[in-house]
Amino acid sequence: xxxxxxxxxxxxxxxxxxxxxxxxxxxxxxxxxxxxxxxxxxxxxxxxxxxxxxxxxxxxxxxxxxxxxxxxxxxxxxxxxxxxxxxxxxxxxxxxxxxxxxxxxxxxxxxxxxxxxxxxxxxxxxxxxxxxxxxxxxxxxxxxxxxxxxxxxxxxxxxxxxxxxxxxxxxxxxxxxxxxxxxxxxxxxxxxxxxxxxxxx
Numbered sequence: 001x002x003x004x005x006x007x008x009x010x011x012x013x014x015x016x017x018x019x020x021x022x023x024x025x026x027x028x029x030x031x032x033x034x035x036x037x038x039x040x041x042x043x044x045x046x047x048x049x050x051x052x053x054x055x056x057x058x059x060x061x062x063x064x065x066x067x068x069x070x071x072x073x074x075x076x077x078x079x080x081x082x083x084x085x086x087x088x089x090x091x092x093x094x095x096x097x098x099x100x101x102x103x104x105x106x107x108x109x110x111x112x113x114x115x116x117x118x119x120x121x122x123x124x125x126x127x128x129x130x131x132x133x134x135x136x137x138x139x140x141x142x143x144x145x146x147x148x149x150x151x152x153x154x155x156x157x158x159x160x161x162x163x164x165x166x167x168x169x170x171x172x173x174x175x176x177x178x179x180x181x182x183x184x185x186x187x188x189x190x191x192x193x194x195x196x197x198x199x200x201x
Contacts, residue, residue: 005056006042009063036115053078062086064094072104082106082129148186155189
């Protein structure tokens with residue numbers, strides 16, 4: 001993970017008046033990350049961010065938690081990468097009301113991190129990202145299978161009712177027709193259900 005893209009929405013950050021351990025320049029993520037050997041680019045412009053996403057290995061979100069979900073949805077369409085939240089005094093203070101929200105980030109970076117801490121945070125964030133992507137893919141496959149099962153069960157029920165045949169035989173009818181037409185069973189089932197619904201209206 002060598003090229004990091006920092007996304008900021010500076011206008012949305014409330015001015016934090018509390019004490020800070022870092023100087024104002026050190027508090028910026030690109031300054032800290034560059035100092036520790038990472039290639040960094042920062043932007044708050046959507047078009048600019050979209051171009052830079054092609055190169056990015058990960059994204060650092062320097063904004064309140066409430067703005068993360070919107071960016072996650074946009075970025076996942078452009079190029080899925082690990083998302084890390086820059087938890088500074090400003091972003092933390094702007095996120096107090098959202099601390100119970102389920103946010104799609106893979107890790108947290110802070111202005112006080114050392115080079116080793118940054119390395120491990122990015123490494124673990126990358127692992128968490130791949131696990132999260134795998135989980136989302138498995139979930140999508142499961143939802144798809146459940147949806148297919150629903151159409152097949154509805155079609156079997158219709159065939160049982162119309163042809164007065166048992167469920168196992170109705171499934172065989174679907175399977176044979178799918179083989180004959182070189183289609184998936186779910187496609188045959190969907191067409192039967194939709195045709196039946198049109199006849200009933």
